[in-house]
Amino acid sequence: MRFRSMLALSALAAGFVVVLSGAPAYAATLPTGARSLESVNYPGRFVRHLDSLGRVDAVTSASTAQVKQDATFTVVNGLASPSCYSFQTKSGLFLRHRDYRLRIDANTGDAVFRADATFCAVDGSTAGSVSLTSYNYPSRRIRHRDFALWLDAYQDTAAFRADSSFRITAPWAPKTTAGPVIPGLFADPHLAYFGGRYYLYPTTDGYAGWSGTYYKAFSSADLVNWTDHGVILDHGPDVSWADNSAWAPAVAAKNGRYYLYFSGGAASGNTAKQLGVAVADSPAGPFRDALGRPLVTSGQFSGGQAIDPMVFTDDDGRSYLYWGQGVARVVPLNSDMISYDAAQVRTITPSGYNEAPFVFKRNGTYYLMWSENDTRSEDYRVAYATGTSPLGPWTKRGIVLQKRLDAGIRGPGHHSVVQLPGTDTWHIAYHRFAVPAGNGTNRETAIDRMEFNADGTIRPVVPTL
Incomplete structure (x- = not known):
């Protein structure tokens, strides 16, 4: 087991660690992504689920593939708090407590489930180990009791502390696919390129009724x-x-600043939904509300819903705000x-338009792109049109991105596009139903290449895992 412990220390050192700025001062942080959890006082026993119930059981290199999979969790953004964590199984379920017993269940997105599944x-x-408190x-x-996992009241004893401590190790069932690009439930990704880095701004997903309250930023060089x-x-x-x-x-x-447009x-x-704008001195934030009121109010313009803002800046420096569900709108922004x-x-609503305009x-x-159908449908997809100005007129060209059932990919849409400056390399970021157990409120973010034909039309994107 020494080898796996060394892997654990490497994972903690190099892992994808949640930033806790402004959050409660929890003593430990966890690397996100695929991990396993080893009992401190029973080395060789790992947290796993068996018939939906949580346990600590022996896992070795000789264990079956199913046992290794059952002992592997993806550590993700806490469903109830970004300062904490949730643990997702390979089958897309979440570790949660019910009547103080640990088990795995599908995320219903309501406040009770999200709290029960957040630790x-x-x-x-011991040094390098963590304990997991209930949110x-x-x-x-x-803690484990007779090898079953329970949520028990803290006892200030050496036995309890050992029973409730775990080492984070390399996963028994390593990830075999490239996506999602960030672990956890995130949707509506806006991908941008600032100062030599890519920045990703998604909706925090996993909430019933899409009732999330906050935004996170992620950045990458590659x-x-x-x-x-x-x-x-x-x-x-x-x-x-x-x-x-x-x-x-x-x-x-x-203007040397960064502007966050949001619903x-x-x-x-x-x-009713409204649009706002916030401002920051860094693409990583923090952002502050620039107006103290909506930028676009509900009912200000007849028809459609005021959601899904996007800003395009033309070569002449003029910026345009696009938005709308049901009806697509655009307006030139002032220089501020x-x-x-x-x-x-x-109003520039193309045929088949539902939401998520992107130019x-x-x-x-x-190029004007948008999403068709409903995000709760596996037929959610991306279409596009071309035009001669930021205001159109627009000629619809066809579908760019749609479901791929042979790979288990459903509902790909609400995308964004980014060009690597100085090249003709383009990428498309989008969400899809989380694979394998997702739906219209449990979605994950993916990124694929987007390429063009010689005549300038966009080649259909084949979504990948």
Whole structure:
């Protein structure tokens, strides 16, 4: 077991660690991604699920593939708190407590499930080990009792501390696919390139009714290894007019600053969605609400829903704001990036449009892309049109991205596109139903290459795992 312990220390040193800035001072952090958890006082026994119930059982190199898979979890962003963690199985279920017994279940997205499936890390009984406290019962920790996993009240004894301590090791069943690009449930990804790095801004997913409240930022030099910059804007403390429905962020750079456009709603009162804008001095945030009020209010323009903002800046430096579900709209932004002339708003809804407009320019041609059908449908997909200006007119060209059932990929959509500066290399970021057990509120983020034909049309993207 010494070899696996050394792997654990390497994983902790090099792993993808959640940033805890401004969060409660939990003593330990965990590397995200595929990991296994070894009992401190029973080396060679690992946390696993058996018939849905959590246990610590012996796992060796001679164990079956199924046992190794059952002893492997993906450590992800906490379903109830970004300062804590959730543990996802290879089958897409989550470790949670029910009546203080640890088991695995499908994420229903309601507040009770998310809290039951979230655990916060504190230092364990030995160096390099961790204990996992319950998010909603912070005086209770995961511990093994007769090798079964329970959520028990903390006891200040050496035996309890050992029973509730685990070493994070390399996974028994290593990841075999490239996606998702960031572990956990994230949707509506906006991919951008600033200062030599890629930045990814997704919706935090896994909430019933898409009721998440905060945004995170991730960055990478190679689209493979990602740094988690933590929460960059939280509707609760940071936005006076919205406290939920933190959807579809998009970031644009101008004037030496970074502007985050986002959708938000209120849990009570005016529940209709509105658009906001926040500003920061760094693409990694933190962002602050630039106006203290919506940039686009609900009902300000007849028809459609005010969600899914996106900003395109043309070669002449003029920036345009696009948005809308049901109806697609565009307006030139003023140079301050936080105001516009409402009289200049234009409707540009193409045939088949539902939501998520995205505009870019290549070789003098403007491309308008969008998502068709409903995000809860496996037939959610991306289509596009071309035009001669940021305002159109637009000629629909066809479907770019759609489901691939032979690979288990459903509902790919709500995308963004980025060009590596100085090249004709393009990538498309999008969400899909989490593989294998996802749905329209349990989605994950993927990135693939996007290529063009000689006539400038976009080749259909084959989504990959």
